[in-house]
Amino acid sequence: MLQVRSLTRRFGDKTAVDDVTFDVPSGKMTGFVGANGAGKTTTMRMIMGVLTPSAGEVLMDDVPLTAKMRSRFGYMPEERGLYPKQPILDQLVYLGQLHGMSQNDARSSARDMLERFALADRTKDKLESLSLGNQQRVQIIASLMHRPTALILDEPFSGLDPVAVDSMVELLRDYTAQGVPVLFSSHQLDLVDRLCDNLVVLQQGRMIASGTGEDLRARAATRHRIIVHPDAGWIREETGVRVIDVAGPDAVVEFEDDAAGQRLLAAALSRGTVEQFSPIRPSLSEIYREVTA
Numbered sequence: 525m526l527q528v529r530s531l532t533r534r535f536g537d538k539t540a541v542d543d544v545t546f547d548v549p550s551g552k553m554t555g556f557v558g559a560n561g562a563g564k565t566t567t568m569r570m571i572m573g574v575l576t577p578s579a580g581e582v583l584m585d586d587v588p589l590t591a592k593m594r595s596r597f598g599y600m601p602e603e604r605g606l607y608p609k610q611p612i613l614d615q616l617v618y619l620g621q622l623h624g625m626s627q628n629d630a631r632s633s634a635r636d637m638l639e640r641f642a643l644a645d646r647t648k649d650k651l652e653s654l655s656l657g658n659q660q661r662v663q664i665i666a667s668l669m670h671r672p673t674a675l676i677l678d679e680p681f682s683g684l685d686p687v688a689v690d691s692m693v694e695l696l697r698d699y700t701a702q703g704v705p706v707l708f709s710s711h712q713l714d715l716v717d718r719l720c721d722n723l724v725v726l727q728q729g730r731m732i733a734s735g736t737g738e739d740l741r742a743r744a745a746t747r748h749r750i751i752v753h754p755d756a757g758w759i760r761e762e763t764g765v766r767v768i769d770v771a772g773p774d775a776v777v778e779f780e781d782d783a784a785g786q787r788l789l790a791a792a793l794s795r796g797t798v799e800q801f802s803p804i805r806p807s808l809s810e811i812y813r814e815v816t817a
């Protein structure tokens with residue numbers, strides 16, 4: 525397990541990351557979300573030792589990270605740092621060797637992953653001759669090919685088409701199945717919701733929520749949908765009920781407490797036919813808006 529402990533980073537007067545603590549459990553995917561400028565990239569740079577923290581530390585299974593441990597991590601930085609004028613396979617082999625692989629291992633791993641990302645016929649091409657999305661695929665391969673012990677990925681899905689997103693998802697699932705801790709940032713909340721066991725939400729440098737999607741859902745106000753015939757307009761007058769929307773027989777509401785919900789149900793049954801009375805599972809985007817409001 526990767527453990528981020530009280531990480532803080534100041535730039536002059538500005539505190540970009542403020543006393544942030546969370547875990548990235550082994551074998552699980554952790555999604556790192558927050559608005560532009562919330563501090564995700566700065567946190568990831570400190571995890572990777574690219575930036576020195578003003579305070580705090582990062583550990584792996586209770587051992588403070590060393591440069592050697594970090595060299596076995598897979599890191600996809602925000603600034604994609606490959607060589608535009610070098611042939612793709614050559615630079616992947618070179619990068620694999622920098623991570624301690626033999627030339628043969630690096631070549632076979634790079635070929636294998638180029639195949640997975642449908643780039644097997646481009647091995648001799650210069651990186652700059654690829655589309656931006658395909659360059660992103662090569663960047664992914666560069667971060668993953670040395671069979672890393674942890675993955676720290678800054679916006680790995682940005683710029684990928686749906687097929688490449690699927691290949692990336694499959695790869696990340698392979699890594700987590702092998703027990704690797706995976707942390708990735710993304711603004712694509714539906715994707716984060718679908719993939720992640722765990723979520724960390726930053727706002728203006730501070731961690732404002734963490735836990736599983738279900739933990740966050742439990743914190744969010746539960747809405748109910750009620751469909752009552754012939755019409756649901758009377759619900760507006762009920763006490764303890766906040767009406768989000770009413771259209772004909774269909775209403776979306778929040779209750780002050782459970783008793784208000786029971787009262788509304790009884791009233792609905794006495795007034796007509798109740799077709800539906802059920803909690804609504806909020807999307808991660810809705811929860812995100814609520815916790816960051």
Ligand SMILES: Nc1ncnc2c1ncn2[C@@H]1O[C@H](COP(=O)(O)OP(=O)(O)OP(=O)(O)O)[C@@H](O)[C@H]1O
Nearest residue numbers: 535538539540558559560561562563564565566567
């Ligand atoms: N080298 C730096 N010098 C000064 N300020 C910095 C530096 N790096 C980051 N910051 C500031 O720290 C804050 C956090 O930035 P960071 O890039 O970590 O956010 P982010 O959550 O990754 O945003 P995005 O989603 O836009 O990538 C921002 O206000 C940014 O301007």
